[in-house]
Amino acid sequence: MAEMTNNGMNQSLALKDGRCLGFAEYGATTGRPVFYFHGSASSRLDRPSSETMLAQMDIHFISVDRPGHGLSDWQAGRRLIDWPQDIGQLADSLGIGEFYVAGHSAGGPHALACAHQLTGRVLAGAAISSVAPMSRPEAYRGMPVLNQILARSARHCAWLTNLVRRTTRNMVMGDAEEAIRRLMASIPDTDKAALYAPQNREILVSSLREGFRQDYRGVAHDDILVNREWGFDLESVRPRIDIWHGEVDVNVPIHAGEYLRDRLPDRRAFFLAGAGHFFFLTRWEEILSELVHEE
Numbered sequence: 001m002a003e004m005t006n007n008g009m010n011q012s013l014a015l016k017d018g019r020c021l022g023f024a025e026y027g028a029t030t031g032r033p034v035f036y037f038h039g040s041a042s043s044r045l046d047r048p049s050s051e052t053m054l055a056q057m058d059i060h061f062i063s064v065d066r067p068g069h070g071l072s073d074w075q076a077g078r079r080l081i082d083w084p085q086d087i088g089q090l091a092d093s094l095g096i097g098e099f100y101v102a103g104h105s106a107g108g109p110h111a112l113a114c115a116h117q118l119t120g121r122v123l124a125g126a127a128i129s130s131v132a133p134m135s136r137p138e139a140y141r142g143m144p145v146l147n148q149i150l151a152r153s154a155r156h157c158a159w160l161t162n163l164v165r166r167t168t169r170n171m172v173m174g175d176a177e178e179a180i181r182r183l184m185a186s187i188p189d190t191d192k193a194a195l196y197a198p199q200n201r202e203i204l205v206s207s208l209r210e211g212f213r214q215d216y217r218g219v220a221h222d223d224i225l226v227n228r229e230w231g232f233d234l235e236s237v238r239p240r241i242d243i244w245h246g247e248v249d250v251n252v253p254i255h256a257g258e259y260l261r262d263r264l265p266d267r268r269a270f271f272l273a274g275a276g277h278f279f280f281l282t283r284w285e286e287i288l289s290e291l292v293h294e295e
Contacts, residue, residue: 022071027054037107068218246275
């Protein structure tokens with residue numbers, strides 16, 4: 001049986017292959033389970049700012065570090081479709097049979113992979129500002145130059161991705177707030193307002209630092225996984241997926257959400273006028289309410 005350490009927001013599970021998987025639990029620990037997968041360069045510390053809201057909604061919110069992030073060990077040769085195996089083991093260790101999944105940005109493909117691979121256990125999923133397969137036509141349209149460089153290098157030139165992420169780590173582990181200002185310079189004002197709300201800024205800074213705590217390799221490999229072939233077809237995803245996307249998102253432009261909408265067989269699309277990439281920080285209650293809603 002896998003061993004688990006429990007220390008509030010710093011929990012870990014020893015997986016069957018000997019790796020450590022880091023995670024944190026928030027909200028109602030006996031409530032409806034939602035496994036949440038953070039965005040690029042983030043960590044298990046990424047969560048709704050209000051645990052009271054989670055408790056009132058009876059949500060058991062489980063935020064998980066991906067390999068090479070936070071407390072989760074590096075996984076050599078990791079594929080996107082390997083992630084559901086880790087989540088299945090974590091769910092088993094927590095005594096959870098069926099559950100919901102949600103992922104923001106680079107976490108979106110990881111949520112979709114779980115919905116595909118764990119069909120009998122995933123009740124529904126939410127893809128929030130999610131990346132879509134980058135093999136599609138005009139996938140880079142509307143992205144700022146620096147985002148394009150990162151996405152293109154992740155697909156075609158891994159050494160450059162590693163260089164970019166090493167530089168990013170140096171920035172974040174130095175003056176984190178200055179790094180965030182520079183990294184977010186091109187985002188819409190609506191995103192800046194959400195990010196710089198005091199409660200959200202604190203979570204963002206701590207979550208980014210934790211994401212890079214080991215080194216930059218896990219973050220760079222994450223970029224590579226979501227920008228290359230995913231290893232499964234969207235048309236084969238059976239659970240219902242809620243697609244949430246801001247219409248003025250520049251990090252992951254709206255056409256990514258439209259692509260997911262057009263290919264997932266059972267989906268609901270929520271496209272938000274005037275919203276950017278980080279709108280979810282102010283709309284967690286709505287997103288989670290829709291996710292766990294049974295039709």
